[in-house]
Every structure is written in structure tokens, then in C-alpha cells.
Amino acid sequence: MANKPLFSIVSALDRGTAWQFEEEKASSTTHEIKLPTKHFLVLKMEKRQGKPVSIVGPFFLEKETLVKLCSLVKKKLGSGGTCKESWMEFQGECREKLKMILMAEEFRFKG
Numbered sequence: 001m002a003n004k005p006l007f008s009i010v011s012a013l014d015r016g017t018a019w020q021f022e023e024e025k026a027s028s029t030t031h032e033i034k035l036p037t038k039h040f041l042v043l044k045m046e047k048r049q050g051k052p053v054s055i056v057g058p059f060f061l062e063k064e065t066l067v068k069l070c071s072l073v074k075k076k077l078g079s080g081g082t083c084k085e086s087w088m089e090f091q092g093e094c095r096e097k098l099k100m101i102l103m104a105e106e107f108r109f110k111g
Contacts, residue, residue, distance in 0.1 A: 034060040036106040043095045043109065054094050056102065057087030069105070076101050 044055040059066055070083040074090070077097055081090035090098060099109060 032060060033062060037108065039107050040110045041102065041107055043099060045093060045095060051091070052093040054090045054092065054098055055087055056090075056098055059083075059086045059088070061086075072105075073098065073101055 039060060041056055041059070046053050046055060059069075061069065066083050066086070066088075070081060070088050073088065074081045077090060077094055079091045079094060081088060083089075103109070
């Protein structure tokens with residue numbers, strides 16, 4: 001009989017598997033890329049610090065394409081905004097204008 005211990009105290013960091021788990025988890029969050037005609041966007045309005053914010057999404061586009069689209073929409077709206085993850089946020093109550101601009105780019109909306 002060999003002198004092996006019955007139990008050993010080992011963490012995931014000792015084996016180097018903790019970092020692999022995080023990488024696998026991060027890579028599984030990718031989403032498929034769709035054509036503009038296959039999107040069904042939702043328009044919302046929120047108040048943040050007492051000011052209205054128009055929100056539209058979710059977009060299934062590459063990050064670079066989403067940033068370019070956000071820049072185009074901001075220029076046409078004449079207001080500030082940003083894109084976070086798969087949603088775009090714009091300053092002010094501009095849902096009707098936003099819908100018209102995105103429909104001209106062949107996006108579709110729910111409801």
C-alpha cells in the first residue's frame with residue numbers, strides 16, 4: 001500500500017482551472033448577427049435623474065456596426081447618446097423620430 005493521503009486540500013487556483021472556466025463562460029455569451037429586416041426592436045423611455053432617456057434595442061449586430069449606426073442616428077437626431085451592449089440610449093424624448101430613422105434603415109419594431 002502506497003503512502004498516499006486520503007484527502008488533499010487543493011483549490012482551483014492550484015490546478016489552473018479557474019481561469020479556464022472564466023474564459024469559457026465569457027465566450028459563451030456571444031450572440032448571433034442578424035440582418036436589419038430580421039430585428040424586432042423595442043422602444044422604451046426612462047427618466048434618469050429627472051431627465052428623459054429614449055432606449056431602443058436589442059440589436060444583433062457586430063459591435064463596430066452598432067457603434068457606426070449609433071453615430072449615424074445621433075447625427076440625424078441632433079442629440080447625444082451611447083450604445084451599451086446591444087441597446088442604444090439617446091438623450092431626450094425622441095422615440096417617434098428614432099423609430100422613423102431606424103425604419104428608414106430597414107429595422108422593424110414590435111407592436
